[in-house]
Amino acid sequence: MMQKAQPYLMILPSLVVFALFFLYPIGYLIQLSLHDWNFISPEMNFIGLQNFQQLFADNEFKEVLLNTTIYTVSSVSVTTALSILLALWLNKKGLLYTFLQGAIFSPHVISLVSIALLWMWMMEPDYGLLNWALNLVGINGIQWLNAPETSLFSLIVVAVWKGLGFNTLIFIAGLQSIPKTVYEAADLDDASRFSTFREITLPMLSPTIFFLVIINLIGSFQVFETISIMTQGGPINSTNMLVYYIYEYGFQFFKIGYASAAGVLLLGIISIFTAVYFWLLSRRVHYQ
Amino acid sequence: MILLKRSFNIVGLLLLALLFIFPFVWMVSTSLKTLGEAMTFPPKWLPEVLQWQNFAAAWNSGPFLQYLTNSLLVTGGILILQFVTVVPAAYAFARYQFRGQKVLFALIMVTLMIPAQLIFLPVYIQMSNWGLLNQAWALILPFASSAFGIFLLRQSFKQVPHELIEAARLDDASEWKIMWRVMVPLAKPTLITFALFSFITHWNDYFWPLVMTTNNDARTLPVGIAQLRNTEGGVSWNTLMAGNMLLVIPVLFVFLLAQRQIIRAFTYTGVK
Numbered sequence: 001m002m003q004k005a006q007p008y009l010m011i012l013p014s015l016v017v018f019a020l021f022f023l024y025p026i027g028y029l030i031q032l033s034l035h036d037w038n039f040i041s042p043e044m045n046f047i048g049l050q051n052f053q054q055l056f057a058d059n060e061f062k063e064v065l066l067n068t069t070i071y072t073v074s075s076v077s078v079t080t081a082l083s084i085l086l087a088l089w090l091n092k093k094g095l096l097y098t099f100l101q102g103a104i105f106s107p108h109v110i111s112l113v114s115i116a117l118l119w120m121w122m123m124e125p126d127y128g129l130l131n132w133a134l135n136l137v138g139i140n141g142i143q144w145l146n147a148p149e150t151s152l153f154s155l156i157v158v159a160v161w162k163g164l165g166f167n168t169l170i171f172i173a174g175l176q177s178i179p180k181t182v183y184e185a186a187d188l189d190d191a192s193r194f195s196t197f198r199e200i201t202l203p204m205l206s207p208t209i210f211f212l213v214i215i216n217l218i219g220s221f222q223v224f225e226t227i228s229i230m231t232q233g234g235p236i237n238s239t240n241m242l243v244y245y246i247y248e249y250g251f252q253f254f255k256i257g258y259a260s261a262a263g264v265l266l267l268g269i270i271s272i273f274t275a276v277y278f279w280l281l282s283r284r285v286h287y288q
Numbered sequence: 289m290i291l292l293k294r295s296f297n298i299v300g301l302l303l304l305a306l307l308f309i310f311p312f313v314w315m316v317s318t319s320l321k322t323l324g325e326a327m328t329f330p331p332k333w334l335p336e337v338l339q340w341q342n343f344a345a346a347w348n349s350g351p352f353l354q355y356l357t358n359s360l361l362v363t364g365g366i367l368i369l370q371f372v373t374v375v376p377a378a379y380a381f382a383r384y385q386f387r388g389q390k391v392l393f394a395l396i397m398v399t400l401m402i403p404a405q406l407i408f409l410p411v412y413i414q415m416s417n418w419g420l421l422n423q424a425w426a427l428i429l430p431f432a433s434s435a436f437g438i439f440l441l442r443q444s445f446k447q448v449p450h451e452l453i454e455a456a457r458l459d460d461a462s463e464w465k466i467m468w469r470v471m472v473p474l475a476k477p478t479l480i481t482f483a484l485f486s487f488i489t490h491w492n493d494y495f496w497p498l499v500m501t502t503n504n505d506a507r508t509l510p511v512g513i514a515q516l517r518n519t520e521g522g523v524s525w526n527t528l529m530a531g532n533m534l535l536v537i538p539v540l541f542v543f544l545l546a547q548r549q550i551i552r553a554f555t556y557t558g559v560k
Contacts, residue, residue, distance in 0.1 A: 006463065007384035010376035011392060014433035017373065021430035022399040025410035032410060039413070086304075100301055102547050103308045109543045109550060111492035113510040114536045117517065118315050121525050127327045129314060135330075165308070169555050222405040225494050229514055243405045247499070250409050260409055267406055274401045 026267065032260035039254045051261035060237060061245065061262070067152060068241040072220040075159040080213060083164055084205070087171030088197075101172070105165035112162070112225035119158045120145065120230050145231055148238035155226050155239055163219075167212055174208035175201070207280070214277045218270055242266050312536070319343070319529040326526045339526065346516065346531035351504050355512035358424065362497075362508060363490045365428040367483060373433040374482075378441035379467045383453075400435040408499045415500060422506040427497055431490065437482050440556065444478040445471055477549075484546055485553035488539055509535055 033052070036045040055061050086104070090097055107115060122129045123144035131142055144154045178201065186196045224243045227233055233240030233248070240248075242262065250259035318326050319342055321335040346352075380386075381393055411430060412421070420426045448471060456466045472479070494510040501507050516531045517523050543550055 004386075007380035007386045007389075010380035010384075013373040014377040014396065014438060015392070017429070017433040018396060018399045018435070020414075021411060022402045022407065023395075025407035025414070026402065028410035028414070029407060032413075089300075096298075096301060100305055102543075102551075103305050105547075105551055105554075106308065106312075106540070106543060108554060109488050109492075109539055111494065111510050111535055111539070113492070113494045113514050114532050117514070117528060117532050118311050120517070121318065121529065122311060122314065124525070127329050127331065127525075129331060132330055161308075166554060169551060173555060218401070218403070222403050224405060228494075228498070229517070246409065250412075251499070256409065256413075263406060263409055270401070270403070270406065274398075277401070 029260050029263050029267065032257055033264045035257045037256045039256050044257075047257070051258050052264075054258065055261050055265070060240075063237050064240050064242060064245045067237075067239060068221060068223075071152060071156060071159070071223065071241060072217060075156045075163070076213060076216045076220055078156070079160050079163045079167055079216060080209065082160065083167035083171055083212075084209075086164065086168040087175055088201075090168065091172045091175050101165075101169060103165075105169055107162045107164075108166045113229060115158065115162055116226045116229035119154075119161075119226075123154055123230075146235060148235050151231055151235060151239045155223075155230065158226055158230075159220070159223070163216065167216070170212055171205065171208060174205050178204045210280055211277070214273050214280070218273050218277075221266065221269060221273075312540075315529045315532060315536070318526055319533050321526050323524055323526050342526050342530035343533075345524075345527045346534065349516060349519075349527065349531070350512050352509075352512060352534075354505060355507055355509045358506060359491060359508040359510075361424050362427045363487060365424065366431045366490050367486055369428065369432040370434050370437055370486060371479075371483075374437035374441055375467065375472060377433070378438045378445055379471060381438065382442045382445035396435045396438060400439070404430070404496055408496070412499060422501050422503040424506065426500040427506075427508070430496070434482075434486065437486070440478055440482050441475060444475045448474050480546075481549050481553045481556075484542065484550050488542070488550065491539060492535075 032044075034046060034048060036047045036050070090100055090104075125131060125141060125143050125146060128144070130144065131140075134140070134142060143150055145151050182200055182204070183196065186200055191199070222243050223241055224247065227239055227241060227244045228247075231239040233244050243266070246259045246262045246266070248259075249255045249262065317334060320338045320340070321332070321342075322337075322339055325332050325335055377396075381389065415421050415426045420429075452470060452474075453466060456470050461469070492510060493508075494514065497506075497508045497511050498514075501511070504512070513531045513535050516528050519527075
């Protein structure tokens with residue numbers, strides 16, 4: 001009897017943690033989204049789907065969704081493309097290459113707080129390093145974080161800089177798993193470097209590309225730190241994105257139900273990506 | 289021709305290194321300047337006299353000893369709890385056959401995909417109901433186990449040869465003893481890899497402490513340092529960068545010491 005219960009007992013503590021802090025809150029979030037509540041009053045008002053209706057009627061929220069989409073699509077596509085190129089370049093043995101792989105990876109282990117503060121300083125319009133560098137090539141006075149035309153772009157720059165190393169290293173691992181014999185065959189056929197890349201490397205790398213794109217999409221939809229530290233969603237809502245919007249409505253305006261409705265929407269988006277991720281994972285397992 | 293190509297390559301590599309290392313160098317340089325030196329255009333590359341007092345100024349601008357203590361307490365608490373919850377769970381999944389095994393494992397893996405950014409509102413309300421807001425528990429308990437840790441350690445437990453366990457059983461060792469005395473020492477590299485991953489993740493975390501605390505007594509270093517930018521009458525960039533270094537240096541130091549293992553720990557999340 002004891003013997004049979006043993007494995008369950010061993011998993012129990014972890015299960016309690018996941019149930020209390022991940023699974024139950026998901027249900028609670030959905031419940032909250034159907035209520036009108038300001039956190040302080042003792043009563044929650046059930047209002048059905050009104051929060052969602054309000055959400056989709058809100059122009060500010062439409063901007064937020066658009067910002068999040070622009071931010072996500074551009075940072076993920078630029079990061080993916082650049083990191084494939086970097087992986088091809090840096091996938092070599094030698095001290096210099098090992099050093100460089102470490103150097104481009106280092107932003108990944110450093111707190112986003114530090115990175116946000118550091119880039120805020122470099123993007124300072126009057127004394128910042130970036131405007132100095134641009135000055136050298138005759139470009140003047142970019143407002144980086146202080147103008148609605150450039151602020152979202154500036155956050156994308158930071159995201160790409162931070163994510164490039166991680167993606168490059170995964171692509172290097174992907175490149176190294178391609179069998180050498182395939183390349184030798186291409187060599188015998190006198191294939192050009194570009195056609196080797198297009199006909200062999202890219203298709204062989206495509207599972208890695210899929211996985212990274214999904215992971216990056218999920219991560220990108222949750223952007224918060226850089227907004228909170230560098231722009232607070234401004235100027236004029238130009239960098240406000242989903243998680244920051246939920247945070248604002250929950251913690252500054254105390255519209256818990258409304259913020260939760262936006263949270264449910266985020267849950268939906270992330271669930272779709274996760275489903276695709278697991279679908280791909282199961283396919284890949286079958287292949288092996 | 290080949291020589292030309294090679295030198296182009298090296299110049300390119302150095303430029304790339306510069307792009308990633310220079311911001312940190314710039315942070316160090318700014319942290320040692322006077323405010324006047326920091327705010328000149330074109331920039332001054334090096335400070336005239338090293339302003340070490342910037343670090344004291346940053347440290348004294350808030351309860352930084354408290355922040356540091358909280359950061360150590362929270363990160364340490366998470367690591368210890370994860371160790372005692374993850375090891376048995378991973379052992380059960382690796383070494384037992386039981387009903388519902390697959391479903392339970394899938395359930396745990398699903399939690400891996402649920403980000404803190406999704407559930408902070410309901411958890412905040414829960415924590416508030418339990419009276420745990422502004423306490424270290426609110427920052428520790430949600431991370432008291434780790435799906436990623438269970439996954440990683442299960443793999444490594446599975447690789448332990450069966451003969452070793454049989455031999456231990458013949459010696460009359462209990463399951464409990466086999467787990468802690470045989471399996472855990474054998475899985476040490478994996479455990480270290482995971483500990484590094486977890487340390488960096490939670491040491492750096494800003495979102496969860498920001499959301500779960502309103503009180504400086506409960507806040508951690510990242511939140512404390514982010515507050516430095518809210519000074520009256522414009523940001524003191526030199527002090528801010530000095531404060532920033534307090535946050536960067538421990539992690540950068542750990543990274544330089546264990547670069548390979550850390551990269552392995554982080555890239556594992558991506559590949560698998």
